Amino acid sequence: MVPLENYLVLSAIIFSLGVYGVLARRNAVLVLMSVELMLNAVSLNFIAFAAYLDPNKVTGAIFAVFVITVAAAEVGLALAIVIRLFRNRATSNVDEAATMKW
Amino acid sequence: MNGIDVAGPQIAVLGAAGVILLVDALVPQQRRLLPFIALIGLAVSALWTISWVARDDYQTAFGGTLSLDHFSVFFYFLFAGITAMVVLASIDWVNREGRGQGEYYALVLTACSGLMFLSAGRDLITIFIALELSSIPQYVLAGWGKDVRSSEAGLKYLLLGAIASSLLLYGMALLYGVTGTTMLAEIGETIAWSGDANRSVLVVAMTLLIAGFGFKMAVVPFQMWVPDVYQGAPTPVAAYLSVGSKAAAFAVVTRIFFEALGARFLSDDWSNVFAVLAAVTMTVGNVMAIVQTDIKRMLGYSSIAQAGNFLVGLAAISVAGGEFTLGASGVLFFLAAYAFTNLGVFVAVIAISQKIGSDQIRDYAGMWKRSPFLSLGLAFCLVSLTGIPPTAGFWAKLYIFNAGIRADLTWLVVVGVLNSLVSAYYYWGVIRQLFTGASEDSTAIRTSPSIGLSLGVAAAGVFVFGILPMPLISAARDAAAIFAQH
Amino acid sequence: MLYEYGQIGILLVIALVFPVGALVTSWALGFVRIRPKNVSNPVKDDIYECGLRTEGPSLVQFNFRFYYIALLFVLFDVELVFLFPWALVFDKVGWAGYFEGLSFIGILGLGILYAWRKRALEWRL
Numbered sequence: 001m002v003p004l005e006n007y008l009v010l011s012a013i014i015f016s017l018g019v020y021g022v023l024a025r026r027n028a029v030l031v032l033m034s035v036e037l038m039l040n041a042v043s044l045n046f047i048a049f050a051a052y053l054d055p056n057k058v059t060g061a062i063f064a065v066f067v068i069t070v071a072a073a074e075v076g077l078a079l080a081i082v083i084r085l086f087r088n089r090a091t092s093n094v095d096e097a098a099t100m101k102w
Numbered sequence: 103m104n105g106i107d108v109a110g111p112q113i114a115v116l117g118a119a120g121v122i123l124l125v126d127a128l129v130p131q132q133r134r135l136l137p138f139i140a141l142i143g144l145a146v147s148a149l150w151t152i153s154w155v156a157r158d159d160y161q162t163a164f165g166g167t168l169s170l171d172h173f174s175v176f177f178y179f180l181f182a183g184i185t186a187m188v189v190l191a192s193i194d195w196v197n198r199e200g201r202g203q204g205e206y207y208a209l210v211l212t213a214c215s216g217l218m219f220l221s222a223g224r225d226l227i228t229i230f231i232a233l234e235l236s237s238i239p240q241y242v243l244a245g246w247g248k249d250v251r252s253s254e255a256g257l258k259y260l261l262l263g264a265i266a267s268s269l270l271l272y273g274m275a276l277l278y279g280v281t282g283t284t285m286l287a288e289i290g291e292t293i294a295w296s297g298d299a300n301r302s303v304l305v306v307a308m309t310l311l312i313a314g315f316g317f318k319m320a321v322v323p324f325q326m327w328v329p330d331v332y333q334g335a336p337t338p339v340a341a342y343l344s345v346g347s348k349a350a351a352f353a354v355v356t357r358i359f360f361e362a363l364g365a366r367f368l369s370d371d372w373s374n375v376f377a378v379l380a381a382v383t384m385t386v387g388n389v390m391a392i393v394q395t396d397i398k399r400m401l402g403y404s405s406i407a408q409a410g411n412f413l414v415g416l417a418a419i420s421v422a423g424g425e426f427t428l429g430a431s432g433v434l435f436f437l438a439a440y441a442f443t444n445l446g447v448f449v450a451v452i453a454i455s456q457k458i459g460s461d462q463i464r465d466y467a468g469m470w471k472r473s474p475f476l477s478l479g480l481a482f483c484l485v486s487l488t489g490i491p492p493t494a495g496f497w498a499k500l501y502i503f504n505a506g507i508r509a510d511l512t513w514l515v516v517v518g519v520l521n522s523l524v525s526a527y528y529y530w531g532v533i534r535q536l537f538t539g540a541s542e543d544s545t546a547i548r549t550s551p552s553i554g555l556s557l558g559v560a561a562a563g564v565f566v567f568g569i570l571p572m573p574l575i576s577a578a579r580d581a582a583a584i585f586a587q588h
Numbered sequence: 589m590l591y592e593y594g595q596i597g598i599l600l601v602i603a604l605v606f607p608v609g610a611l612v613t614s615w616a617l618g619f620v621r622i623r624p625k626n627v628s629n630p631v632k633d634d635i636y637e638c639g640l641r642t643e644g645p646s647l648v649q650f651n652f653r654f655y656y657i658a659l660l661f662v663l664f665d666v667e668l669v670f671l672f673p674w675a676l677v678f679d680k681v682g683w684a685g686y687f688e689g690l691s692f693i694g695i696l697g698l699g700i701l702y703a704w705r706k707r708a709l710e711w712r713l
Contacts, residue, residue, distance in 0.1 A: 002592060008279075015272060022265055031261055038268035045275040052283045060275075063227050063284065065669055067271060068236045072666035074264050075237060076659045081245050081260060083652055085253045127705045 007048035015041035028082045032075060039071045109169050110150040111178045112215040118143020119211035126204020133203050137193050140207045142188045151178040159577055163419055166285060167225035175580035176434060177221035177353050184346050184441050185214040190556040191449045192338040194456065206246065210342065213239040213483045217350040226274045226284040229354055237263050240347060244335040255334025262317060262327045270314025276307035289362040298367045308363060316452035318351035321413065322383040325406045325487035332402035337455060341448030345441045352412055352437060356430050358414070360585040369419050377514050384410030384521040392528050396450055396461045400528060405444065405485065407525060412436055413520060415502045418509035429509065431582035432502035435575055439494035439567060446483035446560030450476050453553045463532055467539025473547035477536045481559045484529040486564045489522050494567035501575065594677055656708050
C-alpha cells in the first residue's frame with residue numbers, strides 16, 4: 001500500500017509546477033493549462049484524502065468530480081475570450097493584453 | 103420537496119433566468135420585456151424569502167448543506183436588491199448595445215443565484231459550486247463589451263479568478279484531509295475536539311482560504327485585477343462586481359471562519375491576519391485612488407479601500423464581554439450600507455458617462471448645471487463613502503470602528519480614521535468638479551426613468567439609513583447572532 | 589510497498605526498451621551499407637499500403653470555427669461525468685434518483701437546444 005504522504009507530495013509538486021507555469025508563461029492558453037494543472041493537483045489531494053481518511057470514502061471523490069466540471073467550464077469560457085481577443089488583436093499573449101496600466 | 107422550498111429564493115431567480123432565455127430565443131420581438139421578467143423573478147425571490155421570515159421556521163436542507171437562517175436571509179434580501187438595481191441600471195446600456203440581451207439578464211440572474219447559494223452554503227462543496235456559479239457569469243459579463251479593453255478585463259478576471267479558486271480548493275482539500283468532512287459545523291466540532299494537534303496544517307489551510315477568498319473580496323495583495331476589470335468591464339457590470347461579489351465573499355468568509363475555524367487557537371491567528379490585511383488594504387487602496395483620473399478606476403481603488411474597512415469587523419473578533427459577533431454584525435451592516443452607496447455612485451456614473459462618452463473625472467466638470475439630479479445623487483453617495491453624517495456610510499464606519507476599539511484594535515482604528523481623511527480628499531475632488539468646474543458643453547443631461555429610479559432608491563436608502571440606522575443594525579445583529587453559540 | 593513500485597518499474601523499463609531499442613537499431617543499421625543512400629523514387633515515397641497523399645505542410649492552423657463544436661463537445665462531454673456515479677447506484681436510489689438523473693439530462697438537452705437555436709452548430713463566421 002502506497003502511503004498517503006506520497007500522494008500529497010506528488011500533488012504538491014504538480015501544484016507547484018502549475019504555479020510556476022502561471023507565473024512564468026505569457027501565453028494565455030499556457031497560463032490556462034497551468035491553472036488546469038493546479039486544479040488537477042487539488043483533485044488528486046481530495047481523492048487521496050477520501051481513500052485514506054474519510055470513513056465514507058466518497059465525499060472527496062464527489063468534490064473531485066465537481067472540480068473537473070468547473071474546470072471544463074472555465075476553460076471553455078477562457079478559450080472563448082482568448083479567441084475574441086485574438087480576432088481583435090491577433091495575440092494571445094497576456095503581456096500584450098495590457099492596454100490598462102496603473 | 104422541502105429542499106426545493108428552502109432553496110426557493112434561488113430557484114425563483116434561476117427560473118426567471120431560464121424564462122428570459124426562452125423568451126429571447128423563441129419570441130425575440132418581445133425583447134423589451136426581458137428586464138421586467140428579471141425584476142419579477144427577483145421580486146418572487148424576495149417574497150419567498152419574506153414567506154420564510156413569516157413562517158419563522160429556519161432550517162437546513164439537502165443533508166445540511168444549505169442553511170436557511172437569519173444570516174442567509176439577510177443576504178437573500180441584499181442580493182435580490184442589488185441585482186434589481188443593477189438590472190434597472192443596465193436597461194439603457196443593454197438596449198444601446200443591442201446584442202445578446204437575453205443572455206445578459208440571464209447571466210446577471212444566474213450570478214445572483216450563485217451569490218445567494220454562497221451566503222447559504224454550509225458545506226465546502228456547496229460553497230465551491232456556488233462560488234463558481236456566481237463567478238463564471240461574472241467573467242462573461244466582464245468581457246461583454248465590444249471593445250478590446252472589455253475582453254481584456256474578462257480574460258484577466260477569469261485567469262486570476264481561476265488561480266484564486268485553485269488556491270482556495272487547496273485550502274479546502276487540506277481542511278477536508280484534517281477533519282475528514284466537508285460540513286462546516288462538523289469541521290468546527292472536529293477541530294475543537296482534536297485541539298491544536300493539527301495546528302500547522304490548519305494554519306496553511308487558513309492562509310490558502312484567505313488567499314482564495316481575498317481575491318473575491320479584493321483585498322491587498324490580491325487586488326491587482328480590480329482597477330483593470332472595473333475600467334474595462336461595462337459600467338453596470340463593474341457596479342455588480344463591486345457590491346455583489348464582494349458582499350458574497352465577505353458573507354462566506356464570515357461563515358467559514360466563524361463556524362468552521364472559530365476555535366480559539368485559530369481565531370487568534372486569523373484575526374491578526376485580518377487586522378494586518380485591513381490596514382494594508384485601506385492604505386494601498388486610498389493612496390492609489392488619489393492619483394487616478396478615470397472615475398471607474400478610482401472607484402475600483404476606493405472599493406479596495408472599503409474592503410479594508412470591512413476587514414476591521416472580521417479582525418475584531420475578540421471583543422471583551424462575550425460579544426463575539428459584534429464585529430461580524432458590523433461587517434453585515436457595513437456591507438448593506440456600502441451596497442446602497444456604491445450602487446448609487448455607479449448608477450450616476452453610468453448615466454453621466456453614457457451621455458458624455460467619457461470616464462475621465464475632469465469631464466465631469468460643471469455637471470451640476472447639466473443635471474442637478476445626477477450631481478446631487480452622486481455627491482451624496484460620495485459623502486456616504488467618505489463616512490460623513492447624515493448618511494448610512496457614517497453609521498457603518500462608526501459601528502465597525504467601535505467594534506475595533508472594543509476588541510483592543512485601537513491602532514487599526516487610528517489607521518482607518520486617517521484613511522478616511524485621505525479618502526475624503528479624492529471623493530471631494532470629484533464633488534468639486536461636479537459643482538464648481540466649468541464645462542464648454544452645457545446641454546442638459548436627461549435621465550431615463552430606470553436610471554432615475556435606481557439612483558433615487560440608492561440615495562433614499564443611504565439617507566433613510568443615515569437618519570434611522572437602527573432597523574438595519576438590528577437585522578445585521580440578528581444575522582450575525584447565529585455564530586454566537588460557540 | 590517496494591514491491592508495488594517494482595511492478596511499475598518493470599512496466600517503465602519495458603516501455604523504455606521498445607522505443608529506445610527501435611531507435612538504436614535503426615541508427616545502428618545506418619552503418620550497415622546494404623544499399624546506396626538517398627535513393628528516392630515516387631513509388632518509394634508513396635504512402636505505405638493505404639491513405640491519401642498529403643498536400644502542403646502538416647502544421648496548419650485550424651479554422652477557428654471548429655472551436656464552437658469543440659467547446660460544445662468538451663462541455664457536454666464533461667457534464668456526463670455526473671452520470672457515472674448515477675449509473676453505479678442506479679438500482680439503489682429508486683424512482684426519485686431516476687427522475688433526478690432524468691432532469692439533469694433534460695437540462696443538458698435544453699442546453700443543446702439552446703445552442704442549436706442560437707445557430708452555434710452551423711458553419712458560419
